[in-house]
Amino acid sequence: MDYVSHSEAETEDLGRRLAAALSPGAVVAYRGDLGMGKTAFTRGLARGLGYEGRVTSPTFTIVNEYEGAGMPLFHFDMYRLEDAGDLFDIGWEDYLDRGGVCAVEWSERVEEALPEDAVTVTFARRPENESWRTITMEGMGPV
Template identity: 40%
Template sequence: MVVDVDTVTSEGPADTEALGRAWGGEVDPGWVILLYGELGAGKTVLVRGLARGLGSPARVHSPTFNLLHVYRGGRLPLFHLDLYRLDGPEAVVNAGLEEYLVNEGVTVIEWPERLVGTAPWPAWAPLPRRLRRVHLEILGPNRRRIIYEDVGLGLLG
């Protein structure tokens, strides 16, 4: 059951970052945000805004080569995973990332299809308090359509 669906058009990175900042004020422990979109769609820009909205002073990077960055110093810790280089759920477990999926902070996952496939959430993983699925579509050089839906506790399993 989908709780809420919304669409935002971003006219540039500043708009995308501002949306992330706004989300930083509403997230709670145990939230998971799944970011879908091709390379250059603005996923890391959105995460940078989320970190700022949580009050983290950290410099946000794409974790593509590290798989995980943890940003602390804000209202909640932010766990930023990038699964682009992994082949599937087994590779996530083999990399030791399952403990970061649902935790005391907020988890953001880029390239979540490597984890969930076509399912809303893996059956073997603990359920997040809230799951936000975000699709970023490139409309032009700086313009993006951001569609997101929230699924609440207990509605995934």
């Protein structure tokens, strides 16, 4: 399903709405270039899962953990990993077993490690306005 976001707030709201539809152990695989709104979307996921603190990109830490009133959120950035083998070295399977939601930036780098039922979220610029985004969600119904 395709959604059009005209602002960071709309992107965040879409993430919040997706969070309400996710079950423990869900994996959300992001695709899209730098500056597409993945962190804003993740902030919405975190809010929807009950976390109210600051949400940042885990570019240098590989994973940020957010625990709030609901399910935990594990936000991964795979940009610096060579392949899925590196992912297993940081305890990927343990994160999958912890009953939270795993949001994975640059998921195409570790595609073979992702479960078949992962929700894929693709971010792309709109041709009519550089600040607008098309956000495509695959692997679930409308949110």
